[in-house]
Amino acid sequence: MSMLTKQHILTKMMKITCNFSTSFFSYKPFSSSSLLSFKPSHTFSPSSSINNHTLPSFSTSATNGSTCTLTWDHVFHVSQSEVGVEEHDPCSYLQGYFHKVQLCNRGSDKQSEFLPFVIEGNVVGFIHNRFVEHLRSFNDVFVFPKDGGPFGHCVSLHPLLKTAEERTSSLGYVIEHLGEEHIPGIRNELYPVKSSFDKPVFFSLERAAAPYFGIKAYGVHMNGYVEIDGQKHLWIAKRSHTKSTYPGMLDHLVAGGLPHGIDCQENVVKECEEEAGIPRSISIRANAVGAVSYMDIDGDRYKRDVLFCYDLKLPESFVPKNEDGEVESFKLIPVKQVAEIIRKTQFFKPNCAIVIIDFLFRHGYISPENYGYLDLLRSLRIGDCS
Amino acid sequence: MSMLTKQHILTKMMKITCNFSTSFFSYKPFSSSSLLSFKPSHTFSPSSSINNHTLPSFSTSATNGSTCTLTWDHVFHVSQSEVGVEEHDPCSYLQGYFHKVQLCNRGSDKQSEFLPFVIEGNVVGFIHNRFVEHLRSFNDVFVFPKDGGPFGHCVSLHPLLKTAEERTSSLGYVIEHLGEEHIPGIRNELYPVKSSFDKPVFFSLERAAAPYFGIKAYGVHMNGYVEIDGQKHLWIAKRSHTKSTYPGMLDHLVAGGLPHGIDCQENVVKECEEEAGIPRSISIRANAVGAVSYMDIDGDRYKRDVLFCYDLKLPESFVPKNEDGEVESFKLIPVKQVAEIIRKTQFFKPNCAIVIIDFLFRHGYISPENYGYLDLLRSLRIGDCS
Numbered sequence: 001m002s003m004l005t006k007q008h009i010l011t012k013m014m015k016i017t018c019n020f021s022t023s024f025f026s027y028k029p030f031s032s033s034s035l036l037s038f039k040p041s042h043t044f045s046p047s048s049s050i051n052n053h054t055l056p057s058f059s060t061s062a063t064n065g066s067t068c069t070l071t072w073d074h075v076f077h078v079s080q081s082e083v084g085v086e087e088h089d090p091c092s093y094l095q096g097y098f099h100k101v102q103l104c105n106r107g108s109d110k111q112s113e114f115l116p117f118v119i120e121g122n123v124v125g126f127i128h129n130r131f132v133e134h135l136r137s138f139n140d141v142f143v144f145p146k147d148g149g150p151f152g153h154c155v156s157l158h159p160l161l162k163t164a165e166e167r168t169s170s171l172g173y174v175i176e177h178l179g180e181e182h183i184p185g186i187r188n189e190l191y192p193v194k195s196s197f198d199k200p201v202f203f204s205l206e207r208a209a210a211p212y213f214g215i216k217a218y219g220v221h222m223n224g225y226v227e228i229d230g231q232k233h234l235w236i237a238k239r240s241h242t243k244s245t246y247p248g249m250l251d252h253l254v255a256g257g258l259p260h261g262i263d264c265q266e267n268v269v270k271e272c273e274e275e276a277g278i279p280r281s282i283s284i285r286a287n288a289v290g291a292v293s294y295m296d297i298d299g300d301r302y303k304r305d306v307l308f309c310y311d312l313k314l315p316e317s318f319v320p321k322n323e324d325g326e327v328e329s330f331k332l333i334p335v336k337q338v339a340e341i342i343r344k345t346q347f348f349k350p351n352c353a354i355v356i357i358d359f360l361f362r363h364g365y366i367s368p369e370n371y372g373y374l375d376l377l378r379s380l381r382i383g384d385c386s
Numbered sequence: 387m388s389m390l391t392k393q394h395i396l397t398k399m400m401k402i403t404c405n406f407s408t409s410f411f412s413y414k415p416f417s418s419s420s421l422l423s424f425k426p427s428h429t430f431s432p433s434s435s436i437n438n439h440t441l442p443s444f445s446t447s448a449t450n451g452s453t454c455t456l457t458w459d460h461v462f463h464v465s466q467s468e469v470g471v472e473e474h475d476p477c478s479y480l481q482g483y484f485h486k487v488q489l490c491n492r493g494s495d496k497q498s499e500f501l502p503f504v505i506e507g508n509v510v511g512f513i514h515n516r517f518v519e520h521l522r523s524f525n526d527v528f529v530f531p532k533d534g535g536p537f538g539h540c541v542s543l544h545p546l547l548k549t550a551e552e553r554t555s556s557l558g559y560v561i562e563h564l565g566e567e568h569i570p571g572i573r574n575e576l577y578p579v580k581s582s583f584d585k586p587v588f589f590s591l592e593r594a595a596a597p598y599f600g601i602k603a604y605g606v607h608m609n610g611y612v613e614i615d616g617q618k619h620l621w622i623a624k625r626s627h628t629k630s631t632y633p634g635m636l637d638h639l640v641a642g643g644l645p646h647g648i649d650c651q652e653n654v655v656k657e658c659e660e661e662a663g664i665p666r667s668i669s670i671r672a673n674a675v676g677a678v679s680y681m682d683i684d685g686d687r688y689k690r691d692v693l694f695c696y697d698l699k700l701p702e703s704f705v706p707k708n709e710d711g712e713v714e715s716f717k718l719i720p721v722k723q724v725a726e727i728i729r730k731t732q733f734f735k736p737n738c739a740i741v742i743i744d745f746l747f748r749h750g751y752i753s754p755e756n757y758g759y760l761d762l763l764r765s766l767r768i769g770d771c772s
Contacts, residue, residue: 198757264754287750291763308754362748364673368650368694371584374772377677386760 070248070347072331078345079337091371096343100353101379107297114302116154117213119202122195126214127155128300134182141170167203175206183209185244191217192260196386204260214302220268221355222286222310224253232335235320237327246349264308277321286312292354293383306385309355339365354380456634456733458717464731465723477757482729486739487765493683500688502540503599505588508581512600513541514686520568527556553589561592569595571630577603578646582772590646600688606654607741608672608696610639618721621706623713632735650694663707672698678740679769692771695741725751740766
């Protein structure tokens, strides 16, 4: 509970400090700032003039592309826009970042609506009261002790399911029967279920079901950057409009969930190849640089994610090429402009914003002279980072 | 209390994982590893052969130099020593780091021996029961409510002391009268007293007294590094034998407490000049890269420190020069060797070890494939990092 109390306090603090609009509608008119002198075809420049009326209308909870019309021109427009006086103010400068952290840490006040999911005395997840009702008929898979020892009322697995294989198979059967109606986006990819990263795996569960069982989910997110004349630039991806989650939004160069049976470094190498066409000879140089975590409650879904962060310094000559159809296009954007996009808009897939804020901290783009520096730093690991 | 519970759990975990010796006596015999090819006079090389019998005998709690005989040869010996099989094991590799974090986070089980020090409804410190007895006779400065509202039995300032100036002056009087007997190392340097970094300053207190009042203390620690043929090297300082604290031990290139009335960046620039002769034209490029925190109880002293971490990439040609007599000498050491020194010895001033472990995380020298990665990462901010 101490972790949740901490989360509650931070969320409350963020609500207080974020009470002015940080949406993409708050930015200032187009500026005449000149473009970078370095401009190969993949770098970041407007192909036409735009105005506020063409701004995209998606929300962060978008799960289809119907209303999503974000273009690189919108992105460019924001990143180049003039900075208002209040945004130079060290007392308010970080508020746009706090807001993005908050978008990944919703619903901490709803924690009491969930029951712990307990395996062999370990809490491995949290299941919403409503979702528990869907599980009651599977009485050879689940049990629902009213007094589960230190955990009180909880959900557990039937004691006859003793091995990881039996549990994985039984849960697979449940997921299949609940189907898309209750668990949309089933992708036949298994996540390991464990109480924390270094602990034994109790069984494996369909990735799309993880938030319905409140399972800890681990991922790797990689910032691919290039240094040009001493200025760092980030390669930013724009997600395909056909993606089932966050279509058309901005993303890292490379990111992916950590499936069962593959380690972080190997997963980075694999995703580098698939998502950005980065050969192993380069991707093997990606550096593990820490982790961020968040806890997000959205209806019956409880995300408890830990993202291992990687940095990869790429050669200036490298141009990414998506191999799996999940990325529409890439742009190389100066880090200072990426920072402004994060601060002022919700163009980025929310958890990517957190990983980029972590990058901004580590690379000196956020300084202690700004009010809330330590609070923002801590907020990047509000979730159970274990 | 949630912060303390978290600390207690982590400390317990660290005790469990650190039950083999990680002291400097555990390293392996001298190896024949060749030196770096890059060897100007200030780089890291042995001036004579040494053996175990010449190892230094200081402890981390040393406050005078009488038994401290650490030389660069000792340091070199350890960093070049062969790595035993168990140290390649990803299950145990991080234990030497956990131990160093633990050295900065002692005594969490002694928290109940301290009373909260409360100003205007804010806990600004913690004072040991024994030390409280020294304060009782100053009854025009302190009050000792038995029921201080939500804080229970606590220490506070006399209600007639209303302004920061009055409080600073009265506390100064108390410190002066308690003198070196009760507060050794008085240095006439004032620290701001506040509940967290961005909060208002209630008054200022002699730096040496901060741990006796359990005041939050802030500092800046800077890793000065050089990249040679793609390999990072850290400039390491050896503290003067005349320093009152941790004489002769290894230290960062630049570090210092944050006195009242100066911001972090300006303090880094000032300390760069004084401690390493780094001109402002270079030091202004130091990047804020995050923060670490710890809570250390040692007798009547309760340290609650937050260290703002900075990285400064230095030109290969730069050689530091101490200007204030606090550093005996500097060496440029490959980061991989610094990591081994941290893991295997207690040669570093303990809080510098934590800041360097943070550097190792951010620069990719520690990977998630090692057991305890996330636990170690979190442990770098066990203390109240606010």
